[in-house]
Amino acid sequence: MIDIKLIREQKEYVKKEMEKLFVSVPIDEIFELDEAKRKLLFDSENLRNIRKTLSKEIASEKNAETVSAKKEEVKRINELIKVQEDELGELEERLNSLMLNVPNIPDPEVPVGKDDSENIPIAYFNEKKKFEFEPKTHYDIGEKRDLIDFERGVKISGTRFYVLKKGFAKLQRALIGFMLDTHVNYHEYEEVYPPFMVNEECLTGTGQLPKFSENLYKDDDSGMWFVPTAEVPVTNMYRNEILPMNKLPIKHAAYTACFRKEQLSAGKDTKGIKRGHQFDKVELVKIVAPETAKEELSSLIADAQDILNRLDLPHRLIRICTGDLSFTASEKFDIEVYAPGINEWLEVSSCSNFGTFQARRANIKFKRDNNSKAEFVSTLNGSGLALPRVMIAVIENYQTKDGFIKVPGALKPYFGMEEFI
RNA sequence: GGAGAGAUGGCCGAGUAGGUCGAAGGCGUUCGCCUGCUAAGCGAAUGUAUGUCCUAAAAGAUGUACCGAGGGUUCGAAUCCCUCUCUCUCCGCCA
Known part of the structure; x- marks a missing residue:
């Protein structure tokens, strides 16, 4: 939520900022309701x-007599008060629901652009690997060697579910451990393991609700929601709290499964494990003093990239333009890893300053x-990283001619004597 | 799931025949005094939100709300009534 005072005192400025996002927001209506x-x-x-x-x-x-x-x-x-306060309550409700749907104001450094076509790749890291053969896709390798079972995934759950088996299941587990260990041991994050189900206030707190309920799973019985990202439970750990300065910055690394409805048109991104309703992710969350937020974003990006560097995976950093910013972000960078089999740059992390x-x-x-x-903190987060797509990148970049996967050096400690998957 | 107890400010803890209670007292914290330094002692300050006035802004002044949440009774509620939530203890069940 943006500060209502901004609308109250600098309405035209807010309108201009909203235009940069290419969304229509009823600023005038909010202004009048507030008045x-x-x-x-x-x-x-x-x-x-x-x-x-x-x-x-x-x-x-x-x-x-005077008393009576x-x-x-x-x-x-x-009676007068009652009438006024009923009206006041209605006004506040309308105002609040409008305010909850006003997106964040972009940071001045974010380039103006209407959609993802105007995002800017700003740097490339690690050379693409050269293959002496045509690199296969992760799903071809996985099916051929019985390391991914798509059919049984669909059988037990439905479309966009899969079962990882044997070496691939282990690879994912190793990557989770490797990522958490790296962030904890080298980047000074504190590991947390949060609930995968949260109450509604959490989703409102981090901004998924009320706007994006159609992408979330919910248990109607208990009123609990499945987390779409660890950002939700981890950030909300501090909901309704006033933190002492010496606790900041708070840096958490958390592994969770993530659940998303992903109501995409049928047929899009259906191949492989790129996009499913359930996926694993290690998330980085920071709670910081506002004046440090921008530098904390830089270091957060570097921390996420470090995983890819240690795995020696080619990747690039993308600066997200205003039109493609997420609802809650004031500034955002994506990290995309290159997968030679499917020949795609895959988004493995989205690092945002809120x-x-x-x-x-x-x-x-x-x-x-x-x-x-007490002042409001700034929050940041970024994937560190999303598992399925890192899996894809590792599998496809480290494949051998005969369909095996060479264990990357960084993962050796998690594989013991095994050199190939 | 069953039975009982409880929820007050950063913490502890008063406050039920309803009024002057935003809330005693203690602790903690901050500032000042004192002291060779520290401790002790003394003095003062010390919640959040939101509005209005004033201001370039801050400061300041002032109003309102908040004693787990929501509703009710009353001229008036931390105090009475109802609903809900959470915590604790005991029993049952369970990985």
Whole structure:
């Protein structure tokens, strides 16, 4: 949520920023609702003040007639208050629901562009590998060697589910361990293992709700939601908290499964394990003082990239333009890894700075010292990394001519004596 | 799932014949004094949200709300009533 005061005091500026996002946002309507709300609030507060005074007078008044006269007066005032506050409640509800759908304001450095075609690849890392043979796709290798079972995945769950077997199941497990270990041992993140199911406030707090409910799984019985990313439970660990400055920055690395409905047109991205309803991910989450957010974003990106560097995988960094920013982000970079079999750049991480946008929704604050007032923190996160696509990259980049996978050096400790999958 | 107890400010903990309670007291914290330094002692300050006035802004002044959440009774509720949530203890069940 953006600060309503921005709309109140700099309406035209906010409108211009929203234009950069190429979305239509009812800023004028919000502005007017806010005006009306404040006026009503002022009036009803004045009435309450009068009521309070009268009530106190009743308490000390001796004369019975005066007492009952004043009681009648307060009753009349209460009726007025009731009318005003009903209206106020309605206004606030409308205002709030509109505000919850206002996206974050982009950072000034984000290039203006209408959609993903205007994202900018800003750097390439690690050479693409040269093959003396035509590299196969991960799904060809997986099916041929019985390392992925797509049919049984569909049988037990449905479309876009698969079963990893043997070496591939182990590879995923090794990658999870490797990623967590790297972030904890070399990048100073604190590992957390959060619930995979959360209450509704969490999804509102990080901004998935109310706008994106159609992409989330929910258990109607308990009212709990399956996490679409570890960002949700981990950021919300600090919901409604005021953190002391010396706790910041908080850096967490968390493994979770992620669940998304991914209501794509049938046939898109259906091959392989690139996009499923359930996937594993190691997520990096930071809670920081606002003035450090931009440098923390840089180091977060570097931490995510480090995984790919240690695996020696070719990848590139993409700067996301305004039109392709996610709802909650003020600035975002994607990391894409190259997979030679399917010949695609695959998004394995999306690193975002949310500024105070999520902190406002989730009410996460900090105090610079004991006497200073609480301010909103900035939150950031990025995948570190998404498992299926790193799997694809490892499988396809490390394949041998005869369909085996050479274990990358960084993963050796997780494979013991095995050199090939 | 069954039975009982409870939910007050950063923490502990008063406060039920409803009124002057945003809330005693203690601890902690901050600032000042004192002291060779530290401790002790003394003094002061110390919640959040939101509105209005003032200001270039901050500061400041002032209003309102908040004693788990929501609703009700009343002129008036932390205090009474209802619903819900959570925590603790005991029993049952279970990986």
